[in-house]
Amino acid sequence: MQQDALQELVNIGVGQAAGTLNEMVQSHIALQIPHVRLLSVLEAEKQLQKQLDGEPMSAVQLGFNGSFSGVAQLVFPTASALALVAILTGEPLDGPDLDSLKISTLNEVGNIVINGVMGAIANTLEQYLEYDIPVYLEDTISHLLYNQVSADDAILLAETRFEIQQLQVTGNIILVFRVGSLDALLYALRIP
Amino acid sequence: MGLILLAEDASFSRTMLRRALEKEGHEVIEATNGKHCLEMLENHQPDCLFLDLLMPEMNGYEVLEALQHQGKHLPVVVVTADIQDTSRERCLNLGAIAVLNKPPKPQELKIILQHIQIINGGDC
Numbered sequence: 001m002q003q004d005a006l007q008e009l010v011n012i013g014v015g016q017a018a019g020t021l022n023e024m025v026q027s028h029i030a031l032q033i034p035h036v037r038l039l040s041v042l043e044a045e046k047q048l049q050k051q052l053d054g055e056p057m058s059a060v061q062l063g064f065n066g067s068f069s070g071v072a073q074l075v076f077p078t079a080s081a082l083a084l085v086a087i088l089t090g091e092p093l094d095g096p097d098l099d100s101l102k103i104s105t106l107n108e109v110g111n112i113v114i115n116g117v118m119g120a121i122a123n124t125l126e127q128y129l130e131y132d133i134p135v136y137l138e139d140t141i142s143h144l145l146y147n148q149v150s151a152d153d154a155i156l157l158a159e160t161r162f163e164i165q166q167l168q169v170t171g172n173i174i175l176v177f178r179v180g181s182l183d184a185l186l187y188a189l190r191i192p
Numbered sequence: 193m194g195l196i197l198l199a200e201d202a203s204f205s206r207t208m209l210r211r212a213l214e215k216e217g218h219e220v221i222e223a224t225n226g227k228h229c230l231e232m233l234e235n236h237q238p239d240c241l242f243l244d245l246l247m248p249e250m251n252g253y254e255v256l257e258a259l260q261h262q263g264k265h266l267p268v269v270v271v272t273a274d275i276q277d278t279s280r281e282r283c284l285n286l287g288a289i290a291v292l293n294k295p296p297k298p299q300e301l302k303i304i305l306q307h308i309q310i311i312n313g314g315d316c
Contacts, residue, residue: 016275024295088204105204111246112273112294119275128278133201133246 003036005189009121010034010158014173017116018162024109025087027166034160034173041149044157044176048141051161052077052172059144060110063132064118068185070155070177071148072118074110078138080169081106087167107134117173125188148176156185194239194309195219199229199255200271201247205294209242209271212301226250230258233266240267240308245274245283256286267308271296 011034018029039047058081060074076084085102086092088109111134122129137144149155158175177185196218200206210220221236223229227249229241245252252270259266270283270291280291289311290304 020293020295023297101203101207104202108202108204108273108294111202115273115275122276122278128276131246131274133248 003038006156006158006185007034007036009124009189010036010117010160010175012124013117013120014160014162016120017113017173020112020116021109021162021164024112025084025164025167025169027164030163030165032161034158036156036158039155039157041145041151041153041155044155045142045145047157048145048159048174052141055140056138057141057144058106059137059139060107060114060134061137061144061148062111062114062118062134064129065132066122066129067127067188068129068177070175072114072176073144073174074113074171075141075144075174076106076169076171080171083167084109084164084169087169103136107136110134110136113173117175127188145176149178153178194305194312195221195236196240196242197221197223197229197232197236197238198242199223199226199232199247199252200242200244201225202244205244205271208295212296212298213242213305215298216302216305218305226252226255229255233259233264238266239312240269242269242271243288245270245272245279253282253286256283256288260287267311269304269308 014031014034018031022029056078058076058078061071063071085105088105118129156177159172161172163170196213198206198209198220201224206222213220221232223232225247243252243255256268268288270288271294273294275293283291292300
């Protein structure tokens with residue numbers, strides 16, 4: 001029941017975030033139903049690797065703290081990240097490297113999308129979250145995951161995928177709630 | 193036409209908002225974090241401040257607190273990705289006149305700028 005509730009909250013949040021992204025890129029955003037699972041880090045890594053291959057990814061990472069804590073990531077295949085930046089800045093990309101304006105652009109997209117998701121969860125559960133400053137990273141999904149958790153942790157992985165078909169951009173939103181804060185999250189999600 | 197101080201650490205959002213404000217006929221000066229924003233206010237008298245929340249060095253809440261402490265009557269519009277109701281309330285309690293979510297819509301900006309013009313008796 002709590003898993004369903006969290007899935008629905010992520011769904012609402014992603015819908016809200018997609019609305020904002022839609023305004024920014026002026027194209028329809030197709031969403032998949034989010035998956036929410038309690039996993040060991042190893043299981044989460046396998047799952048994400050299966051889905052995202054071993055390719056280098058571009059990720060915007062935003063830590064959150066409050067009655068529950070964790071990290072949210074907006075993860076793109078690098079080609080999608082480059083395409084998105086070109087659309088938003090209106091500047092053609094002259095190579096695979098991103099300069100500071102382009103990194104700032106992706107950071108802000110991540111910031112807006114992740115805030116849409118986490119803000120919807122916090123508002124619905126009447127909880128307050130504080131955010132860290134967003135960080136841009138390029139790495140494999142395994143390294144992005146282990147950057148935040150240790151192998152012994154259990155995590156609640158909430159993951160969804162979106163696609164901007166017209167622009168051939170895909171991305172994943174991955175929320176990792178740290179195990180220490182899971183009780184607080186599950187308590188907030190309790191169904192009367 | 194008014195002078196607007198825009199405090200935003202992300203160059204993308206700063207550029208987009210600057211363009212939108214200039215399109216409305218305003219002059220824009222920029223600060224890249226909260227500390228820089230307060231320093232700019234020592235040397236400039238803008239008609240209003242557009243303020244991000246999540247910034248390095250000093251965040252937007254700390255800027256609002258500092259302005260309240262100094263007793264400065266400057267219309268402040270918070271522009272943030274944070275959509276939490278509690279964050280909005282906190283900003284309004286700290287004296288912000290409005291909280292806009294990123295990216296702000298042109299119509300929202302137009303309305304808030306008209307509102308500031310009324311508060312200031314003509315400017316902005």
